[in-house]
Amino acid sequence: MEWTNTILAIAALVFFIQALTWKTRAKNKRLPPGPRGLPILGNLLMLGTKPHQDLQRLARKYGPIMHLRLGLKPVIVVSSPEAAELFLKTHDLVFASRPPQEASNYVSYNQQNLVFAPYGSYWRNMRKICTLELLSNHKISTFRSMRKQELDLLVGRIREAAAAAVAVDLSSEVTSFSTDVACRMVIGKKFNRDDFNEKGIEATIREGMKIVASFNLADYIPQTRGLDLQGLTKRMKVLAGDFDDFLEKIIEEHVQSKDENRVKDFIDVMLGFMGSEYRVERENIKAIVLDVLVASMDTAAATIDWTLAELLRHPQVTKKLRKELEDVVGTKRMVEESDLEKLEYLDMVIKESSRLHPATIFLIRHAAREDCTVNGFHIPKDARILVNVGAIGRDERVWTDAEKFYPERFVGSDIDVRGQNFELIPFGSGRRGCPGIQLGLTVVRLVVAQLVHCFDWELPGNMLPTELDMSDDFGFICHRTKPLLATPTWRLNTLETGILN
Numbered sequence: 376m377e378w379t380n381t382i383l384a385i386a387a388l389v390f391f392i393q394a395l396t397w398k399t400r401a402k403n404k405r406l407p408p409g410p411r412g413l414p415i416l417g418n419l420l421m422l423g424t425k426p427h428q429d430l431q432r433l434a435r436k437y438g439p440i441m442h443l444r445l446g447l448k449p450v451i452v453v454s455s456p457e458a459a460e461l462f463l464k465t466h467d468l469v470f471a472s473r474p475p476q477e478a479s480n481y482v483s484y485n486q487q488n489l490v491f492a493p494y495g496s497y498w499r500n501m502r503k504i505c506t507l508e509l510l511s512n513h514k515i516s517t518f519r520s521m522r523k524q525e526l527d528l529l530v531g532r533i534r535e536a537a538a539a540a541v542a543v544d545l546s547s548e549v550t551s552f553s554t555d556v557a558c559r560m561v562i563g564k565k566f567n568r569d570d571f572n573e574k575g576i577e578a579t580i581r582e583g584m585k586i587v588a589s590f591n592l593a594d595y596i597p598q599t600r601g602l603d604l605q606g607l608t609k610r611m612k613v614l615a616g617d618f619d620d621f622l623e624k625i626i627e628e629h630v631q632s633k634d635e636n637r638v639k640d641f642i643d644v645m646l647g648f649m650g651s652e653y654r655v656e657r658e659n660i661k662a663i664v665l666d667v668l669v670a671s672m673d674t675a676a677a678t679i680d681w682t683l684a685e686l687l688r689h690p691q692v693t694k695k696l697r698k699e700l701e702d703v704v705g706t707k708r709m710v711e712e713s714d715l716e717k718l719e720y721l722d723m724v725i726k727e728s729s730r731l732h733p734a735t736i737f738l739i740r741h742a743a744r745e746d747c748t749v750n751g752f753h754i755p756k757d758a759r760i761l762v763n764v765g766a767i768g769r770d771e772r773v774w775t776d777a778e779k780f781y782p783e784r785f786v787g788s789d790i791d792v793r794g795q796n797f798e799l800i801p802f803g804s805g806r807r808g809c810p811g812i813q814l815g816l817t818v819v820r821l822v823v824a825q826l827v828h829c830f831d832w833e834l835p836g837n838m839l840p841t842e843l844d845m846s847d848d849f850g851f852i853c854h855r856t857k858p859l860l861a862t863p864t865w866r867l868n869t870l871e872t873g874i875l876n
């Protein structure tokens with residue numbers, strides 16, 4: 376009790392000194408509008424379990440560039456395409472950093488990964504390696520046959536369920552597929568249960584993502600660092616230990632491997648940079664490998680899951696997509712990656728689903744590298760920037776019938792997801808935009824196309840499409856709260872094709 380009082384007294388003193396400094400500094404500087412906050416905690420208590428919705432509500436009142444104080448830290452929430460363009464394009468260089476995050480330091484090896492690395496030469500080098508060596512079009516195409524093998528296995532499993540007329544847990548199937556594809560590309564083999572803790576890699580990664588997305592008091596009231604009042608750092612340390620054991624084991628296997636003929640996975644590529652001008656050490660390899668594994672697994676799985684759910688809710692859209700697939704692919708064979716660029720309606724379906732359900736609702740937190748004036752507002756150095764992509768995608772001023780799933784809105788429109796159109800930025804934009812966009816889009820398109828082409832789907836228990844629960848579970852990656860269950864029926868002309876018999 377005595378300790379608690381002392382800590383609170385110190386925190387209060389620090390807060391008042393800091394508040395005084397801000398007041399003096401901000402005298403002639405106009406911060407963006409925002410709600411008043413409590414002493415010390417600021418606006419932290421205004422955020423519940425769905426912070427994206429809380430912040431969208433507040434932005435309606437205070438505007439698209441809003442200032443909050445979370446603990447002692449200034450936070451700027453960006454909620455319109457015009458404002459996003461100012462932060463991610465006009466002043467991209469100023470906002471291209473990441474804030475330090477207490478809990479995530481443990482899994483990012485003190486921000487030595489790419490996702491959480493502060494802006495600087497280390498981040499530039501790692502980003503160059505990722506873009507040129509790991510995620511280039513050439514490298515992605517070397518894994519094409521592996522993706523096909525994994526997709527055939529997924530279709531095979533679902534076909535067995537179709538034969539038995541039982542429902543499939545699509546969320547879980549898509550996550551397993553995504554994990555297998557990511558693991559084979561990054562570590563050269565499927566994830567082996569014995570390689571990891573008893574929870575399994577998917578559940579552990581999801582737990583890590585949830586912790587990273589949490590508003591950790593230690594990040595906003597640094598004086599509480601070390602106390603770990605929410606227990607997040609303790610949980611993250613345990614996860615980090617599990618990841619480290621796993622990565623050490625996998626890297627050692629690569630170092631010892633004598634097989635010269637296998638396709639080079641990402642660990643091989645990174646090991647090849649040891650001792651080069653990039654000064655890559657084992658710890659950097661672990662940080663980058665974990666990054667790419669996490670970034671590629673869950674983002675694609677969430678996007679596929681949401682898209683399939685929207686298709687189940689909108690049978691007319693599914694029918695139209697199927698018609699396109701029949702025209703381009705026919706009914707005698709499965710979809711190939713080479714078909715994808717001809718599937719224009721599929722592209723619209725995925726854009727529409729990404730508009731309503733972006734995988735990372737706030738992008739990844741950006742940080743101001745210096746003081747900056749944006750739209751006449753003072754943005755202080757070190758402010759955290761949250762771009763509310765979820766709010767932008769549902770903004771009634773930007774989108775007609777914003778809540779409606781209506782892929783036809785993209786007919787004749789140039790709007791694209793690649794970061795040039797700020798009303799639709801599920802992959803971010805600018806220097807910190809997603810380097811895995813090509814791979815991510817390929818996997819999402821391929822799986823959605825294949826599952827719609829090969830199967831008819833029905834919701835279990837005579838559930839009506841309108842009854843499907845579409846609530847989301849806020850996290851670093853926003854998943855559906857409930858798994859997506861549906862009963863498949865095989866629909867291709869198997870006798871003629873002979874596939875998968």
Ligand code: HEM
Binds near residue numbers: 666671802804806812
């Ligand atoms: C549908 C799939 C995907 C989605 C929706 C997605 C989305 C995003 C978003 C929103 C960001 C943050 C942008 C920002 O902070 O401004 C990001 C960053 C990143 N993504 Fe992706 N991503 C996907 C797939 C992938 C894949 C397949 C990889 C790699 C194999 C990847 C690797 C990364 C990395 C390394 C970063 C951090 C970049 C940096 O900070 O410099 N992503 N992604």
